[in-house]
Amino acid sequence: MHPALQGLMTIIVGVGGCVAYFYFSNQFLDRVLFPARGPNAGRNINRANIVRPWLFLFPALLALGLYLAYPVFETLRLSLTDRDAGGAFVGLDNYRQMAAEPKFWEALKNNFLWLLIVPAASTAFGLLAAQLTDRISWGNIAKSLIFMPMAISFVGAAVIWKLVYDTRPADQDQIGVLNAVWMMFDGGIGSIVMLKIVPALFVLALAAAFGWMARILVAGAMVARTNPAGAVATSPQGAVASGTPSSRRVLRWIVGGVCALLALWLLWSALGIVTASPPYGEPQTWLTLPFWNSILLMVVLIWIQTGFAMVILSAALRGIPEETIEAAILDGASPLQIFFKIKVPQIMGTVVVVWTTITIVVLKVFDIVFAMTNGQWETQVLANYMFDKLFRANDWGVGSASAMVIMLLVTPILVWNVYSVRKEMR
Amino acid sequence: MGSIAGTRSGLVWITHLSVLFLVLLWIFPTVGLLVSSFRTADQISTSGWWRSLAPSEQTQTVRTGEPSVQRLENGTYVIDGDFFEGADATVSSFGITSRDVNAFDAGETATLRDGSTITIGADGTYRMESAEEFDGRRGQRLFVTAETPPEFTTGNYGDMLFSDRSANMGKAFLNTLTVTIPATIIPILVAAFAAYALAWMEFPGRALLVALVVALLVVPLQLALIPLLKFHNAIDIGKGYLGVWMAHTGFGMPLAIYLLRNYMVGLPRDVIENARVDGATEFQIFTKIVLPLSFPALASFAIFQFLWTWNDLLVAKVFLIDATGETTVMTNQIVELMGTRGGNWEILATAAFVSIAVPLLVFFAMQKYLVRGLLAGSVK
Numbered sequence: 001m002h003p004a005l006q007g008l009m010t011i012i013v014g015v016g017g018c019v020a021y022f023y024f025s026n027q028f029l030d031r032v033l034f035p036a037r038g039p040n041a042g043r044n045i046n047r048a049n050i051v052r053p054w055l056f057l058f059p060a061l062l063a064l065g066l067y068l069a070y071p072v073f074e075t076l077r078l079s080l081t082d083r084d085a086g087g088a089f090v091g092l093d094n095y096r097q098m099a100a101e102p103k104f105w106e107a108l109k110n111n112f113l114w115l116l117i118v119p120a121a122s123t124a125f126g127l128l129a130a131q132l133t134d135r136i137s138w139g140n141i142a143k144s145l146i147f148m149p150m151a152i153s154f155v156g157a158a159v160i161w162k163l164v165y166d167t168r169p170a171d172q173d174q175i176g177v178l179n180a181v182w183m184m185f186d187g188g189i190g191s192i193v194m195l196k197i198v199p200a201l202f203v204l205a206l207a208a209a210f211g212w213m214a215r216i217l218v219a220g221a222m223v224a225r226t227n228p229a230g231a232v233a234t235s236p237q238g239a240v241a242s243g244t245p246s247s248r249r250v251l252r253w254i255v256g257g258v259c260a261l262l263a264l265w266l267l268w269s270a271l272g273i274v275t276a277s278p279p280y281g282e283p284q285t286w287l288t289l290p291f292w293n294s295i296l297l298m299v300v301l302i303w304i305q306t307g308f309a310m311v312i313l314s315a316a317l318r319g320i321p322e323e324t325i326e327a328a329i330l331d332g333a334s335p336l337q338i339f340f341k342i343k344v345p346q347i348m349g350t351v352v353v354v355w356t357t358i359t360i361v362v363l364k365v366f367d368i369v370f371a372m373t374n375g376q377w378e379t380q381v382l383a384n385y386m387f388d389k390l391f392r393a394n395d396w397g398v399g400s401a402s403a404m405v406i407m408l409l410v411t412p413i414l415v416w417n418v419y420s421v422r423k424e425m426r
Numbered sequence: 427m428g429s430i431a432g433t434r435s436g437l438v439w440i441t442h443l444s445v446l447f448l449v450l451l452w453i454f455p456t457v458g459l460l461v462s463s464f465r466t467a468d469q470i471s472t473s474g475w476w477r478s479l480a481p482s483e484q485t486q487t488v489r490t491g492e493p494s495v496q497r498l499e500n501g502t503y504v505i506d507g508d509f510f511e512g513a514d515a516t517v518s519s520f521g522i523t524s525r526d527v528n529a530f531d532a533g534e535t536a537t538l539r540d541g542s543t544i545t546i547g548a549d550g551t552y553r554m555e556s557a558e559e560f561d562g563r564r565g566q567r568l569f570v571t572a573e574t575p576p577e578f579t580t581g582n583y584g585d586m587l588f589s590d591r592s593a594n595m596g597k598a599f600l601n602t603l604t605v606t607i608p609a610t611i612i613p614i615l616v617a618a619f620a621a622y623a624l625a626w627m628e629f630p631g632r633a634l635l636v637a638l639v640v641a642l643l644v645v646p647l648q649l650a651l652i653p654l655l656k657f658h659n660a661i662d663i664g665k666g667y668l669g670v671w672m673a674h675t676g677f678g679m680p681l682a683i684y685l686l687r688n689y690m691v692g693l694p695r696d697v698i699e700n701a702r703v704d705g706a707t708e709f710q711i712f713t714k715i716v717l718p719l720s721f722p723a724l725a726s727f728a729i730f731q732f733l734w735t736w737n738d739l740l741v742a743k744v745f746l747i748d749a750t751g752e753t754t755v756m757t758n759q760i761v762e763l764m765g766t767r768g769g770n771w772e773i774l775a776t777a778a779f780v781s782i783a784v785p786l787l788v789f790f791a792m793q794k795y796l797v798r799g800l801l802a803g804s805v806k
Contacts, residue, residue: 007608014608015611015612015615053623053628056712057620059619060679064639066676068642068650068677070653071652072645075649075650125448128448132444136438142449147793147797148456152785159774160458163774173472175471177458180474364647371761371764383646386648407649413644418640
């Protein structure tokens with residue numbers, strides 16, 4: 001049978017089967033099992049209503065359980081066994097073997113880089129685009145064009161960007177935009193301004209932003225410490241009672257510390273940018289330059305995800321009560337102040353949502369790396385490493401172990417999501 | 427809000443310009459690929475696509491007419507003709523050896539090694555004269571530098587879709603469709619029933635189930651690959667369409683339930699309570715009231731699932747594509763082309779655009795629902 005016909009059949013059988021299941025199971029429940037008549041009519045109706053939700057839920061729960069919940073546990077089991085030894089339990093051997101592989105650490109390092117850069121850049125660009133497009137008449141057209149990459153597959157995007165990064169020998173015309181732009185720099189004044197001073201200033205500004213955030217966070221943590229401590233200094237139980245603020249204080253310290261470290265690292269790289277001597281006039285094979293190739297792969301995902309961030313953040317920006325902005329204008333706030341001090345704090349919740357959603361996408365990123373470099377030249381990421389292990393090396397143990405690492409990285413977000421949904425439902 | 431924030435005209439201009447810059451930056455890569463897919467292999471590999479939009483000056487190798495077309499005019503053997511066959515090109519210079527391709531300006535007369543002379547006009551017409559008869563089988567090779575107007579071809583698409591040489595894209599297109607449509611329709615129905623139960627029916631454990639769905643929303647599907655492949659082998663499905671349909675149904679389920687439940691919870695309580703009071707069964711309420719009212723949410727999810735299954739590579743690679751390669755999908759085909767014909771941009775660009783075109787159409791036609799779905803689907 002032709003697959004397309006088979007597909008049509010499946011649609012009919014699948015949809016018909018679903019409808020038939022729901023219809024007949026309800027009929028069975030109401031007519032045969034607990035008929036709403038006779039001496040026990042009332043009791044039967046109640047019983048039927050207890051069973052019915054599960055009839056509605058059963059197929060979905062089966063799919064969820066079989067295709068998502070069960071694999072988590074099965075993968076955990078596989079990661080603790082050895083396929084070659086007939087599935088014998090080997091404890092943490094697979095994890096140990098994985099930890100001994102440099103390629104795994106490379107993947108982990110790259111994944112952290114992706115986690116750091118992609119959500120931040122996408123959210124920042126998204127916020128910028130949302131704020132700007134909301135103020136102009138053709139904003140909706142602009143939005144749909146920026147949003148468009150969302151519809152393009154990762155593989156399609158990989159082809160698109162591979163053309164951008166394409167390299168030709170120096171004596172030919174460059175057909176990749178990046179190299180064409182690169183060849184315009186010749187080491188003169190323009191190159192120094194564009195490739196050294198401007199990027200260095202940008203990195204310094206970023207460093208300043210992180211330093212500022214670190215200062216605020218740490219200062220907040222200090223205040224949080226001195227206040228409750230001063231208030232309850234006399235009662236030893238007080239420290240226990242103020243559990244939440246203290247955990248929050250720890251969080252502030254941690255995040256503040258990370259920000260401070262980032263600021264220092266950025267300062268260091270600004271120095272690197274100024275002192276580096278780039279190879280002007282030579283076309284670069286961008287995807288084989290370690291570190292930069294990872295960044296260039298990230299650009300692809302940022303390009304795709306910015307539209308998503310923009311759409312969500314733009315809705316949030318529109319939801320801000322106008323009175324708050326009017327009040328700020330009356331008080332003489334500048335547009336920048338309005339944006340950073342009035343608008344951004346009010347949409348902070350949405351920013352977090354966007355950030356975490358993109359984080360999850362980043363953790364699963366596979367197609368882009370698979371299609372563009374397949375993890376060569378130090379661009380490996382966890383999802384591709386896992387695919388490599390599972391289907392090329394046929395090593396289910398280590399493959400499952402690396403899948404568990406991805407799961408572990410997702411878990412905080414999972415817990416946080418469940419926590420906020422439960423809070424919302426109450 | 428632009429109207430109330432004391433906007434100064436300078437600021438407005440900056441805003442317009444920055445948005446324009448951002449938009450151009452964002453569509454530039456895609457436009458590059460689109461334009462490339464309408465150029466010949468030769469054009470793509472000799473000049474950047476951004477040059478193709480303006481008239482370009484290129485040096486081409488051309489040949490005069492073969493000696494067999496020569497004729498005798500007043501004792502001189504003549505071959506004449508037009509290098510560009512009436513196309514709109516302007517010759518600036520030409521050369522007779524590859525060492526100096528710009529030796530002569532248009533209109534000048536060059537003397538060839540065998541004593542014959544050739545004149546090339548700015549419009550591409552040439553006239554080669556010789557006192558002796560031209561011999562040999564092929565025409566004289568020359569180098570012409572000419573400015574040609576932008577030139578595009580749809581030949582790549584014809585080759586890609588209808589000729590056999592073309593890396594199976596036509597078949598892959600049908601296969602992708604075969605994967606996508608059932609994998610979009612079936613989960614909607616299953617999820618809609620579950621979402622209704624979670625939104626409007628009272629039973630113990632409901633909150634727990636919602637939490638479970640939210641938790642499964644973020645579980646990476648990478649974890650499911652091996653256990654499910656084992657499972658599919660155990661129940662004798664192996665790799666094939668049935669397996670990939672089931673996998674997509676399972677993986678799309680959390681988002682489907684979550685989206686639809688969020689939407690259904692917001693439906694007016696009165697309508698549903700009244701129907702209950704009037705004696706409608708839950709099944710009737712669902713099919714006659716809730717399902718029609720939930721159309722926007724159903725559409726949102728359908729678009730998501732369609733885009734996701736159409737664009738998917740990983741699930742197809744693991745659950746569908748077997749060693750024979752008969753069931754390949756477009757994303758996989760493109761990745762293989764990138765590996766085997768990485769330099770053939772006319773093939774790659776066209777293949778990519780064949781696969782991108784359908785999602786883009788869906789995207790622009792149904793953007794409203796997509797945005798609505800995104801807003802409802804991100805966990806708050």
